[in-house]
Amino acid sequence: MTTEAILSKLVSFPVLGGESNLSIIHWIKTYIESFDIACTLVPNKEGDKASLHCRIGPSASGGIILSGHTDVVPVKGQDWETNPFILTDKNDGKLYGRGSCDMKGFVACCLSVLPRLVKADLKKPIYFAFSYDEEIGCLAAPELIAHLLNHYPETPKYAIIGEPTLLQPIIGHKGICLYTTKVNGSAGHSSGIRKEVSAIHEAARLILWLENKMNVLVDSGNIDNRFTPPHSSLHTGIIHGGIAPNVIADKAYFSWDARVIPNDNLAEIINEFTTHCNKRIEELKPIFPDFKIETEEIHPPVSSFLTNEDADIVKLMGKINSNTNIETVAYASEAGQFNEAGLQSIVCGPGSIDQAHRANEFINNDQLTNYNEILNNLISLFSTEKIISDF
Structure with missing residues (x-):
């Protein structure tokens, strides 16, 4: 099958993040196994989702993982000119469809x-x-990576994440985590604000604490x-919070995110915020004994990612890709999770992030052609004993 034909099939699976991906992952598994390559599924506990990994080539150390995701973001509310799930x-030199760029291409x-x-x-x-x-x-990704590393007798050394x-080779991105903080205060007439604990007022103070913490990091030279x-x-x-302008709010919540550069410690920032919240609880409990501040992760943190500019994976990428201008990006990916597992990682894939997550998402035909050339160069490199020994 051509790249376009495969992409057309992949786009036809409307698998959104959080939904079952068994339809697309089983199609991919069947396709790979048609080449007599053994595939391993890594299912979730409920059995309605699964990751996949496989190895092509010898059982030898120093291999490379090519990694991507099978889910896409929703299309609801977006103004699409074509059916988003038909490539x-x-x-005009472009192929339109949800996921064509991010990252089914x-x-x-x-x-x-x-x-x-x-x-x-x-x-x-070479692993998929x-x-x-x-x-x-x-x-x-964490479970997939752990399963892959435990499954094969030899350990791969590198990972390319194809976002x-x-x-362009990307050697770093920020980490991210999303939180919701809930404040439980006391209701009452607004004229008695000094006698009550307004959940909205306390939420506002916590938001300002977060902003101030960011400013402190910057002023301290964390750049x-x-x-x-x-x-x-x-x-x-x-x-969100409150029911009327003249009623002291007993409930409020706010959702926020933290995006950290690799040298900042997300856990330390969260611990400082938690310590501050506990201090406020102790200060205000004499006024309202049931005063509470509770912060929950919306999802687990996504690790920041940074690969040294002189790392072997960067040199390897330079052998197979004519674009050697390394950069960093603001968005997160699974690269940090591969990196944390001890794999030298880099992000490099076809298409532009500017097209991701929007209506009329597309990928240029020449991006697919040029990325196939990169992969063919990788195959040639990994087939050459003299060159591969350098890595």
């Missing part, structure tokens, strides 16, 4: 080079690793100019 060629490229891959005399193995629920917090980067903005950010995007 559409408008004869990458998966299609991996699958389309299989005929050459299975015939190659590989000296080092495809996950689910990336779009709602990179939830499946859309216009083929990394490889990122835009070059510092960790703490941002509140949702706040």
